[in-house]
Amino acid sequence: MKIKKAFRVWQRNFTVYTKLYKSSLVLNFVEPVLYLLALGFGLGAFIKEINGVPYINFIAPGIIASSTMFATASECSYGTYVRMTYQKTFDAILATPVNIDDLVAGELMWGAAKSVLYGTIIMIVLFMFGLIESPLLILAIPVLFVSGLIFAEISVIAAALVPGIDSFSYFFTILLTPMFLFSGIFFPLDVLPPVASKIAFFSPLYHLVNICRSFSSGSLHLAIWDIVWILAVVVLLAPFPFRLMRRRIIK
Amino acid sequence: MDIVHARGLVKDYGALRAVDNIDFKISKGECFGFLGPNGAGKTTAMGIIYCFMLPTSGEVKVFGINVRGNSAEIKSKIGVMPQENNLDPDLTVFENLIVYARYFDIPKRDSSPRAWELLDFVGLKEKAHVRIRDLSGGMKRSLLLARALINNPELLILDEPTTGLDPRSRHSVWDKLNYLKSKKTTLILTTHYMEEAEKLCDRVAIMNSGKIVIIETPSRLMNIHGGNLEDVYLKLTGARLSEEMH
Numbered sequence: 470m471k472i473k474k475a476f477r478v479w480q481r482n483f484t485v486y487t488k489l490y491k492s493s494l495v496l497n498f499v500e501p502v503l504y505l506l507a508l509g510f511g512l513g514a515f516i517k518e519i520n521g522v523p524y525i526n527f528i529a530p531g532i533i534a535s536s537t538m539f540a541t542a543s544e545c546s547y548g549t550y551v552r553m554t555y556q557k558t559f560d561a562i563l564a565t566p567v568n569i570d571d572l573v574a575g576e577l578m579w580g581a582a583k584s585v586l587y588g589t590i591i592m593i594v595l596f597m598f599g600l601i602e603s604p605l606l607i608l609a610i611p612v613l614f615v616s617g618l619i620f621a622e623i624s625v626i627a628a629a630l631v632p633g634i635d636s637f638s639y640f641f642t643i644l645l646t647p648m649f650l651f652s653g654i655f656f657p658l659d660v661l662p663p664v665a666s667k668i669a670f671f672s673p674l675y676h677l678v679n680i681c682r683s684f685s686s687g688s689l690h691l692a693i694w695d696i697v698w699i700l701a702v703v704v705l706l707a708p709f710p711f712r713l714m715r716r717r718i719i720k
Numbered sequence: 721m722d723i724v725h726a727r728g729l730v731k732d733y734g735a736l737r738a739v740d741n742i743d744f745k746i747s748k749g750e751c752f753g754f755l756g757p758n759g760a761g762k763t764t765a766m767g768i769i770y771c772f773m774l775p776t777s778g779e780v781k782v783f784g785i786n787v788r789g790n791s792a793e794i795k796s797k798i799g800v801m802p803q804e805n806n807l808d809p810d811l812t813v814f815e816n817l818i819v820y821a822r823y824f825d826i827p828k829r830d831s832s833p834r835a836w837e838l839l840d841f842v843g844l845k846e847k848a849h850v851r852i853r854d855l856s857g858g859m860k861r862s863l864l865l866a867r868a869l870i871n872n873p874e875l876l877i878l879d880e881p882t883t884g885l886d887p888r889s890r891h892s893v894w895d896k897l898n899y900l901k902s903k904k905t906t907l908i909l910t911t912h913y914m915e916e917a918e919k920l921c922d923r924v925a926i927m928n929s930g931k932i933v934i935i936e937t938p939s940r941l942m943n944i945h946g947g948n949l950e951d952v953y954l955k956l957t958g959a960r961l962s963e964e965m966h
Contacts, residue, residue, distance in 0.1 A: 471792075473825070474792075474823070477822050477823050477825075480819075480822060481808075481819050481822070481823075484811070484815065484819055485808065485810045485811060488810055488811065489810060556806065556808070556809060557802075557804060557805075557806035558806060558808060560772075560802060560804075560806050561802070561806040561807070561808075561820070562823060563772055564770055564772065564795065564798070564800035564802070565795055565796075565820070565823035565824055565871075566792040566793075566795045566796045566823065566824060566825075567792075567823050568791060568792060719772075719773055719774070720733055720773050
């Protein structure tokens with residue numbers, strides 16, 4: 470794999486994105502803001518505080534984390550699949566000096582970039598709402614790239630395996646939605662039976678939520694093991710998107 | 721020097737043998753055509769030349785480089801015009817060329833004048849800032865040809881370059897390919913139009929069920945077998961035809 474060639478693929482996706490962002494960017498922010506308003510203010514009227522933090526402030530860092538997950542996951546599942554199957558963009562690229570590994574690396578880096586982009590913008594919005602305690606949260610931005618790579622890896626694996634584009638609804642319903650609900654965004658997991666936290670340990674979103682929450686309260690040291698987890702998993706998962714995409718595309 | 725040299729080339733897709741032990745050489749500046757019914761293995765043979773897939777067995781060298789080796793180096797000197805449209809639908813005509821040039825590490829200061837030159841060559845200058853979805857089928861084919869030339873390829877691979885085109889557009893593509901031939905670009909193409917093969921190809925390989933039936937110049941084929949190239953084609957792939965009818 471050559472980083473420069475992978476960058477060419479990244480750059481292609483970026484070029485297309487700069488032409489289309491107006492239609493997608495706004496839509497992607499509607500959802501997190503809706504959650505924040507509905508749950509933060511609605512539910513927050515009943516649940517005043519969790520662990521001494523006002524409810525809306527409690528969920529805000531988690532909303533950042535989940536937004537990055539959904540931004541990257543839709544890019545590298547639906548987006549990657551459309552480029553691969555309907556637009557045949559991959560066929561066009563593979564006729565050039567870019568090879569399949571460069572291509573997959575480019576897709577993953579682009580997915581990760583979307584995590585950074587969406588995470589950063591939502592952070593800014595939440596700062597303006599006054600929902601973030603500590604400006605140290607900006608230190609989480611590089612972490613968003615790594616966690617973004619994990620979400621991208623999982624999604625590219627899905628894109629390499631699905632028989633058709635409709636199958637992604639399984640990917641979202643069975644994998645991403647439970648992660649979204651049970652990664653400690655809306656309530657601390659210790660209210661659930663202990664097995665829930667054990668399962669949550671395997672959710673990248675759970676660790677990212679911990680990281681965002683620790684950083685936004687200024688207590689970086691609380692997130693050390695979550696960062697280690699993310700760094701380890703990004704490496705462990707790495708071979709699979711490459712291997713599965715090679716198998717799917719190169720006949 | 722041989723631009724392409726294939727020996728004992730075999731390609732299997734699972735249990736299906738798409739290309740069955742074929743040998744051929746293509747020399748510099750030549751226009752070489754693969755003819756044969758659908759499923760004869762033409763597209764697969766070309767796909768191996770431009771390193772889209774690896775051979776199951778046998779040896780294929782392009783520019784003297786083994787396709788199992790440095791495929792990026794081979795691909796940097798090849799242009800491919802695919803059978804299906806795979807242009808970037810969200811980008812304009814001009815942007816499609818610039819983005820494609822980047823895959824070859826051609827910087828914008830070089831790709832921009834090159835893109836204009838190519839758009840002029842294929843008659844799409846006026847459409848430079850039009851989006852792909854607003855182009856006619858013929859214009860998309862022309863743009864695919866222009867895109868295949870962005871890296872000044874030594875070898876141009878064309879998979880059914882004029883399928884679905886009206887006669888005028890077809891003649892216009894032929895003119896362009898003849899011009900490229902005169903500039904010593906090596907051409908490899910597949911086609912179902914025997915008139916096209918007769919007009920463009922120095923030699924043709926007639927394929928059937930993964931095998932090469934014969935490799936010859938169109939004029940020799942017509943001399944030996946009589947009739948025009950279409951008659952020869954039907955005669956040489958006839959066994960298969962009558963099999964299908966039964």
